[in-house]
Every structure is written in C-alpha cells, then in structure tokens.
Amino acid sequence: MSAPGAAGHDGGTAPALVLEGVTKRYGDSSGARSLDLTVAQGELVTLIGPSGCGKSTTLRLIAGLERPDEGTVRIAGEVVADGRRFQEPEHRRVGLVFQDHALFPHLTVARNVAFGLDRMPRAERAARVEEVLGLVRLGHLAGRYPHELSGGEQQRVALARALAPRPAVVLLDEPFSSLDESLRGQVRRDTIATLQETGTTAVLVTHDQTEALSVGHRVVVMHDGLIEQADTPERVFEHPATRFVASFMGDADFLPANVDRALLTCEIGIVSTVPGWADSDVDVDVVLRPHEVAIRPDPASSAHVYAVEYHGAFVLHHVRLASGRTLRSWQPHTVRHPVGTPVAVTVAAGTVPTLLVDDRAVTSPPGRDPEDAPAEPARTSR
Ligand SMILES: Nc1ncnc2c1ncn2[C@@H]1O[C@H](COP(=O)(O)OP(=O)(O)OP(=O)(O)O)[C@@H](O)[C@H]1O
Numbered sequence: 001m002s003a004p005g006a007a008g009h010d011g012g013t014a015p016a017l018v019l020e021g022v023t024k025r026y027g028d029s030s031g032a033r034s035l036d037l038t039v040a041q042g043e044l045v046t047l048i049g050p051s052g053c054g055k056s057t058t059l060r061l062i063a064g065l066e067r068p069d070e071g072t073v074r075i076a077g078e079v080v081a082d083g084r085r086f087q088e089p090e091h092r093r094v095g096l097v098f099q100d101h102a103l104f105p106h107l108t109v110a111r112n113v114a115f116g117l118d119r120m121p122r123a124e125r126a127a128r129v130e131e132v133l134g135l136v137r138l139g140h141l142a143g144r145y146p147h148e149l150s151g152g153e154q155q156r157v158a159l160a161r162a163l164a165p166r167p168a169v170v171l172l173d174e175p176f177s178s179l180d181e182s183l184r185g186q187v188r189r190d191t192i193a194t195l196q197e198t199g200t201t202a203v204l205v206t207h208d209q210t211e212a213l214s215v216g217h218r219v220v221v222m223h224d225g226l227i228e229q230a231d232t233p234e235r236v237f238e239h240p241a242t243r244f245v246a247s248f249m250g251d252a253d254f255l256p257a258n259v260d261r262a263l264l265t266c267e268i269g270i271v272s273t274v275p276g277w278a279d280s281d282v283d284v285d286v287v288l289r290p291h292e293v294a295i296r297p298d299p300a301s302s303a304h305v306y307a308v309e310y311h312g313a314f315v316l317h318h319v320r321l322a323s324g325r326t327l328r329s330w331q332p333h334t335v336r337h338p339v340g341t342p343v344a345v346t347v348a349a350g351t352v353p354t355l356l357v358d359d360r361a362v363t364s365p366p367g368r369d370p371e372d373a374p375a376e377p378a379r380t381s382r
Pocket residue numbers: 026029030031049050051052053054055056057058
C-alpha cells in the first residue's frame with residue numbers, strides 16, 4: 001500500500017488525529033489507559049487486540065461517544081476533548097462505519113447517504129450524494145432500500161454515507177465481519193481502494209490478524225487498555241516490541257536462550273550471532289515463528305513430531321524437544337513427517353529472531369545504553 005502523507009481535504013498540515021494521554025475508566029476496569037497516538041493525514045491505521053482490550057472504547061473516545069477521564073483528543077488540529085472542552089459527536093469531523101452497517105431501513109440509498117448533509121444547500125447535497133455513490137460504484141442503486149441490497153452493497157452505502165460530509169477521520173468498527181468469507185476479501189479491497197483514492201484518514205478496528213497486517217499503513221496492537229505497539233505491519237510481525245505482540249500477531253513459540261559473546265544458543269543449538277553483544281552473557285527468551293523453524297528426519301535426535309496439521313498449501317508440524325518444550329514448523333504440502341518421527345530442529349537461514357528480556361524485546365544487552373550498542377539485527381549463522 002502506498003505511503004500516506006497526501007494532504008487531506010482541508011489541505012492543512014496538522015495530523016488528522018492526535019490522542020495524548022487519553023484515559024477512560026469504567027469502575028475498576030480501564031477501557032483505555034493513557035493512549036498516545038498520532039495519525040497522519042491519509043494514513044490508514046488498523047487497531048487490533050483481544051476482546052475487551054479497549055478497541056471500541058478508543059473509537060468511541062475519538063467519535064465523542066465517550067468522554068475521556070484524562071487526556072486530549074485533537075481532530076485535524078482542533079481540540080475536541082480535554083479537561084475543559086468536549087465537542088459533541090455531530091460537531092466532530094468524524095465518519096463512522098459499523099459492523100452491521102446501521103443503515104436507516106425506511107430511507108433509500110440516496111437518502112441514507114444524504115443524511116449527514118442536512119446543512120448543505122439542496123443542489124450541492126444532491127451533487128455530493130451522486131459523487132460518493134459514484135465512488136463506491138452504487139449510483140445505479142440510489143433509489144433502492146437497504147433490504148433490497150446485498151451485504152457487500154450495504155457496506156458500500158455505509159462507507160459512502162461516512163465519506164459524504166468529508167470527515168477528517170473515518171472510524172470503521174469491524175466493517176467486514178458480518179460479511180461471509182467469499183465476499184469479505186473483495187469488499188475489503190474495494191473499501192481500502194476507496195479510502196486511498198479519496199486520501200481519507202481512517203482507523204479500522206479488526207479481530208483479524210491477517211487483515212490488520214495487510215490493509216494498514218500502521219498496526220496498533222492493544223492489550224488491557226494499553227497500546228503495546230504502534231508500528232508498520234512489517235515491524236509488528238518481524239520485530240514485535242513485547243511478548244504479547246509476538247504471540248498475538250501470528251504464531252510464536254518461546255525458548256529460554258543465552259547470548260554469550262554474541263552467540264545466541266538455546267536447546268536446539270546455536271541460533272544466530274547477535275552483533276553488538278560481544279561482551280555479554282545474558283539470559284533471554286528467543287521468539288521462533290513456525291515459518292522460521294526447519295526440521296529434517298534424524299533418528300539420532302531426541303526431538304520428535306507429536307502432531308501434524310494439514311492446512312492445504314502448508315502442513316504444520318508440532319515438535320516436542322527433549323525438555324518437553326514445543327515448537328511448530330511450517331512445511332510445504334509435499335512434506336509430511338508422521339507423528340513419532342525423530343527430527344533435527346534448526347532455524348531457517350536468514351532468520352532474525354526477536355529476543356525478550358522479561359516480556360520486552362531487546363536489541364542491545366540490558367543495562368547498556370542503546371546508543372553504545374547499535375541495534376543491528378541478529379543473523380542466523382548458517
Ligand atoms: N459502558 C461500559 N461500562 C462498563 N465497562 C465497559 C463499558 N464499555 C466497555 N467496558 C469495559 O471496558 C473494557 C474495554 O471494552 P471495549 O468494548 O473497548 O473492548 P474491545 O477491545 O472493543 O472488545 P471486543 O473486541 O470484544 O469488542 C472491557 O473490560 C469492557 O468490559
């Protein structure tokens with residue numbers, strides 16, 4: 001996806017959205033804890049995390065459906081909520097798209113889209129409705145009612161309605177989850193293309209890790225009301241900041257390991273060299289993803305395959321090591337080692353494993369100023 005940064009509709013230079021120390025408490029449970037996030041104009045950010053982590057609360061705080069207990073929300077440079085001010089949702093330049101589309105059943109497609117344009121002169125309003133319906137390729141269905149549309153068409157009407165008033169930010173709350181699998185991919189591609197074509201800034205909540213990684217310029221991973229990491233999809237997957245992010249975004253196994261004079265060693269042997277750690281002797285956990293783990297039959301090995309899962313193009317092999325710890329390994333569909341096969345386990349060449357001390361990723365030996373030890377990636381030794 002192309003990088004954001006194109007000027008938004010107001011052409012200003014302020015970020016489309018800024019959250020500073022935004023907190024919302026519900027009794028003892030915290031919906032959102034001191035969130036800091038800046039979203040550039042034209043940027044598409046995906047928000048992901050387990051159920052109850054605060055995704056909807058965050059969207060509601062941005063939309064003005066909740067008041068923050070602390071912190072500041074800015075939209076297109078304007079403070080819309082802080083300790084003193086609170087702008088009502090209808091006055092914020094925010095568009096909303098919900099999972100169930102939330103269309104008015106008694107209004108036609110055109111009137112659904114016109115709904116948020118009541119302050120626009122009539123002729124201008126009609127032109128804008130036509131324009132946004134054209135954007136989502138629904139001009140020919142303007143006179144239909146929602147029940148006369150497919151799920152995908154309803155979703156496009158909801159998007160057109162959100163875009164019509166030219167909002168500074170569009171918030172999408174699991175917009176594709178009510179669509180069946182066969183439709184979802186196409187509707188998702190169409191929606192993202194429309195957001196991109198119009199240079200729209202968007203925050204999209206999803207439960208789907210592949211969706212979060214594939215559609216956004218940045219992924220924001222939340223856990224227990226906190227932002228654990230806000231980063232490019234590549235960095236979130238390849239360089240997770242915490243143990244939680246490593247295990248939530250994709251499959252990950254963890255093995256206790258040691259870095260001694262720049263050699264990373266664990267139960268399966270030497271994993272890699274770690275430049276910049278020449279003088280250290282540090283215990284870490286190494287994060288290994290199934291596509292990074294290589295296996296080959298070896299009668300002399302004390303590790304063995306204990307389960308095999310066929311996934312079509314790939315076959316997931318579950319391996320138990322001598323210690324009883326387990327690793328997973330993706331193999332192409334032509335490779336299937338039966339349960340019980342003793343296997344030698346290594347790390348695929350080119351792997352740059354993430355190292356954890358406690359629950360945080362480290363790129364330099366703990367206690368050392370990262371300035372002194374540049375965070376060069378580790379390299380597999382083979
Ligand atoms: N109105 C409310 N009153 C009390 N607690 C609430 C309220 N809304 C949310 N919470 C709590 O705040 C936390 C975050 O909820 P939120 O709905 O934001 O999570 P979520 O990440 O969107 O979850 P899901 O993926 O299940 O939709 C949860 O512990 C939830 O129980």
